[in-house]
Amino acid sequence: MAPVPNEGTIAVTGAAGFIAGWVVRLLLEKGYRVRACVRDANDPTKTDFLRAMPGYTSGRLSLHSANLDDEGCFDDIFKGCHGVCHVSHVSTYDDQDYVRRVCDHIIESVNKSGTVNRVIVTSSVAAVISEADIYEIARRPVFYEDRYPDESNPKRTPERGQGYSMGKVIAQRAFSEAAEASGGRWDAITLCPADNVGPIQSAHQKNGGPWQHNIEEMLLGEYYQNTNGAYRPWFVVDVRDDAACHIGLLESVQVQNGERYIAWSTEARDVQDVCASIDRLLPELGFDTPEITTQYPDRHIAREAELRGIWGNAQLRNDRMRAVTGVEFRPMDVSIRDCVESMLTVAQVEPVRRADHDRVENSPAISKGLVWLKD
8 A cells, every 4th residue: 555645644543642742743743734632632631732732723733532442433533534643552451352342443443534545553562572481582582573472372361461462463463454354445554662761742641651650760769670571671762763663654665564663772771770871861960869679579589690691682673664764763871861851841850869969950951941852
């Protein structure tokens, strides 16, 4: 199927969220018309940042209430759209039948539109690397698009924490199969983002993580080993680069229905290093780096060296994404710095500071304000 036309009309689901909010902003910057779909368009805490974007006053950006759990909620919104970025999360990933029902009614709205050429389905790197058996990572350590978790493992169940990964795979296949069944009227491309870090645009997004919320907790004096894989490093993508990947896939002439692409910088960093980076990158802040809390069971703590070794041997690849979109990924330091500064300026987070630190109101860390929005 053809890519979306330049400056066409794109619907973005979950537009109040961390990732989708940046998709909306970058689409507007490239001249597109955007229909931002949110649960409640009249909720100012989650939508005022969208109304403040260039394009809203002129009407090039419009806001639409659409509860993902309501069948048909996208029927009128998708009509006349050339593309859809389906970024929104479902209410739960542990109910696989529910995940399928939501996919089915969104697909029905795409089919009814008669105009949508391409759907970008936001999945997750969890649909690539989440394993019920950690030794599967040792056996297949190269993380790229053709890699799927071992779906034959009987422990791969929602009850054992695999629901999110399973739900994302279900969604990818549902959209790809439906696009194939449409006879080429539209195609579905899956994007698998890694651990999104970078600037929030609205205060409510500080809790919409987990990754930016983890940085908020660090600033407040508390942080933990990762909960989504014992001793797994952070595999980071800047949220702005993730958004650029969404748009690049909408526009690319090199992609085909059913394909999926990973969005990450390929940098990996242990959580302790992420936290220590705050003071290194922003010494003016006087950040009092806290001690880490390890909440793993004793059996995992006893295997720390082994588990770190398995994750450390993983090879992260982003060749395909760079080839079809031309996106160049920001360094992790930039993502961490800009995330921290947005927490201070947008969410008014007050970080813990060293007792001997004298805060200077016009220090570089404070006076930058919202400069990161233009990065």
